[in-house]
Amino acid sequence: MSLGKLVLKNIKMNLKNYGMYLFSIVFSVFTIYTFFALGNSDDFLGNLANNAYFESLFQSFAWVILFVLFFYLKYINKQFVKSRKKEIALYSLFGVSNTKIGAMLFIENLMIGLFGLGIGLVFGIIFFKLIGTLFVNILGGSAFITTVPFAVNWKGLQITSVVFLIYFIIIGLFSLVTVNRSKLIDLFQAENVGEKQVKGSWFLLILSIVLIASGYYIACNDNPVVLFAAVLLILLLVIVGTYLFFTSGIQVILNILRKSKKYILKGDRLLVISTFKHRIRSNAFMISAITVLSAIAITLVACAYGIYYSSNENAKMDSFYDISYQMVEGTEDYHQEIKNILEKNNRSILSDQVQNFAQLDVCNYQGSENYCTQNTMYLITDEDYNDLVAHSLIQRDPLHVEENELYIWQSGAVITTNLPIESITLEDKSTYLAKPLGKDNPLPNVFRYNTSVLIADEATYQKIVANNKIRSVQKIEFINYEDSKNSETILSEVQAKNLSISMYYEYYLSAMIAFGTMLFIASFMALVFMIATASLLYFKILSTMEEDRDYYRLLDNIGTTEKKKRKIITKQILPVFLCPLMLAMLHATFAIKSASTVFGLWGLSLWKPSLMMFGIYTFIYLIFAYITIRSYQKRVLKGTN
C-alpha cells in the first residue's frame, strides 16, 4: 500500500461521501455544456430563427451560471474539506507535512473534478438530443426541423472542459492553502459549537415581521408606475426582514416553545427544538439568502411561463387578423399574391374585408391644458369597429360609443413614451374628451408605431367628417384563413415574395421564440438554483456530523432506540429545509403579484404556473431533505455501535 493507493482507496471508500459533491459537479457541467451546445448549434434551428440571437443569449447565461457555480463549488469544497477534518488531522499527526496533505487533497479534488467533468459531459452529449428537442418544442416545434440530430458539440465541449478545469485547479489551490495554514490543534478540536443560548429579541422579531409585511403591502399596490419605482424598496424590506427573522426572530418563537413546559416535555420535542434552534442560528445567513434567491427564481419562472403561454393571445391581439396590410401604392397585386399562396397551400379564406379609416389632423392635450401636440389620427365608426372585431381572431363585447364622445386607441409605442391623451381638439375647434380604449380592446398593429385611432358613433362621425378636412382615406384589407397556426411555408413564401404584410403567424412565431427561450433559460437556471441551494443545505448539515456523533452516542447511553433516534433525526433536519421553502413560497406569491402588475401581465392567470413552480420546488427540496436525512442517519448511527 503506497500513498497513491491510499488516495485511491480513500476516494473509493468515500464514494458515498463524494456522492453529492460529484452530483453537484456533474449537474453543473451538464448545464453549462447544454447551454454552450444550444448556443452553438446553428444547424438545428433552421432559417426561421435568428441564430446569432440564440448564440449570444445562451452564451451570456452560460457565463452568468458559471459565475455563480464558481462560488457554489468553492463553498461545497470548503464544507467537504471541513467534514474530513479528522482524516487530515490523523495524517498530520503521523508526520505528513501540511504541504503534502494539501497536495493529496488537491490531487484527489482534481481527480473527482475530472471524473465529474467526464460524466457531466457524457450526460450532456447523451441528453442533448432530448433537451434540444424539448427546446425546439417550446419554441413552437413545427416551424423548425423536428428531429434534433445526435451530435457532439466540440466547441461547447472545449469551453466547458477548459473552464471547469480552471475552476477545479483554483478551488484545489484554495483548499491547499487552507490546509497549509491550519494548525494541528484546530483540526483536533471539535468545531467551536458554542451552544450559546440565544434569547433572540422580541423587538427584532416584530421588526422582521413588520418589514416583511410592509414589503408585501407595497407589493400589492395596483399602480404599475408606483410599484416599479418601489421594487428596490420592496426587495430591501423583504431581504432585511427575512434575515432578521432567521437570525433573531425565529429564536424568540423557539424560546417560547422551549419555555412552555406543557409543550416541550412531551416526546422528543426538547431534543428537536434545541437542535433545530442551533442549526437555524449557525446557518441563518445562508438560510435567508437561500430563501430570498429561491423566491426570485420561482417568480422569474412563473412569470416567464405565464408570458410564454400568453404568446398566442398576445399575437392575436397584435395582429388582429391572420393577414392584414395597408392598401397603399405598390400593394395593388398583394390581394392576388396572398390568394395564390393560400391556394397553393390548400387553405381556404374564411373572411376577407376592407376597412376605411379617415385620416385627419388633431390637436391633442396630454397632461397640460395649455399645450397641444399636432398630430394625425385615424377615425372610424363604432359600428365599423365592432364589425372588425367580430370577424377578428379575438372575441370582445361590442363597443358602444355615446354621441359626442370619442374613444381613443393608441399603439404600444405611444402609450409607453407619452402621457395618456386626455382631450382632443379638431380643426373646427370642437373639443372631445378622449376615453382610452384599454388594453383589452385592441386594434391591429398594421398601423405600426405612433398611431392613434379614434372611434366615434355614426352621428358624431358624420359631423366630424363634414366639418374637418380629411387628409386621406386609409384602406386596410383584413383576411382570415384556415389553420393559420401552422403557416411556416406560407410565411416563408410571403417572405420570399417580399410582401409587406402583417401576419398573425409571424407574431406568434416571434413571441414563441422570444418567450420560449426566456422560459427555457429561466426554468433551467431555476432548476440549477434549486438543486444548488438544496445541496448546500445538505453539505452544511452533514459537515457537523462528526461532532453530532457524540450527541447520538449520548442518546444511545440513555437508552434511546434506533427507531426513535431515526425519528428524532428526521424531525431535526426536515424543518431546516421546510423553513426556507415555506417563506420563499410566501415571498414568491407576493413577488409574482407585483411582477404581474409591473409588467402588465394582468390578463394572464399566473396561479397555474406559480402552483406548478411551488410543486417542483417543494418536490426537489423534499427529495434533498430525504437524501440528507438518510445519509445522516446512516453515518451518524453507524458510528455509535
Add this chain to the structure above:
Amino acid sequence: MLRLENVKKTYVSKIGLNKYEALKGISFEVEDGEFVSIMGPSGSGKTTLLNMLGTIDTVSSGAIYIDNVDLTKMKKKELSDYRREKIGFIFQDFNLLNTLTLKENILLPIVLGESKHKIDFKKLQEVTKKLGISHILNKYPYEVSGGERQRTACARAIITNPKIILADEPTGNLDSKSSQELLSMLELLNKEYNITILMVTHDIFAASYSDRVLFIRDGKLYNELIKEGPRKEFFDAIIDFEATLGGGVE
C-alpha cells in the same frame, strides 16, 4: 528522557480581552521506560499538557526537552519528524478511519510514506497477536467492538517503534473488561518494549497500572504518588489521596 521546564499555556480570546491561563508553569521529568499517569479535575489542563507533549499544541512559554532537545524550538518540519519517529498516540475516541480496514489503519503511519520504517509484516503479526486482534485485521472499524478498536489504535501507536506513547483517556469509552485488557497491554508494551507511556486519565483503576501518578490542579502540578508495592496497594493509595483532595476531583 523527557523534561518540562516551567511550561505555561495562555489562551487569549480573539479580541484579546479575555485571558485564560490553562497551565501556570509546570515542571517535571519522566525517565525512559517509565509509565506515568496524569490525573486531575476536568479543566485542570491535563489534555492541554498532553497535546503540547505531542506537539499538537504549542506552549506559550517554557521548554520541553526530549533527549535534551527543546521541542518548543523546533521548526515545522522537525516537529513532523519528531511526531512520526518518536511518538505514538492513543485517543479516547480511537480516531480510526472508517474507510480503512484495521490492518490499513495500523499501517497508516508507515504508509503515509515519509517514515523511514519499511512495512514490517512480522512486526504487524507479532503486535496484533499480542493485542488479540490478528484475526480481525481485514474488518472495518465500525464492524468491531470498542475494545477491539482501541487495541487497533494501540497497535497503530506502536507500529513505528516510538519512544513515547501519549494516551488521552484511552479507557474512557471502554467497558471495564476491555479497559483491563487494554491496560494490561499498555503495561506489557511498557515492560517488554521499554516504551515510555504518558497517560491522561480520570480512572483510578487505570492510573494504578502506572509507576507514578502526577496530580494537576488549576494548571499547576499539585502532587505526585509513586508506586512502591503491588498494584492493589497503589490503587488504594490513589483513592486515599483523592479523598484528601476533597471535592473537585472526579
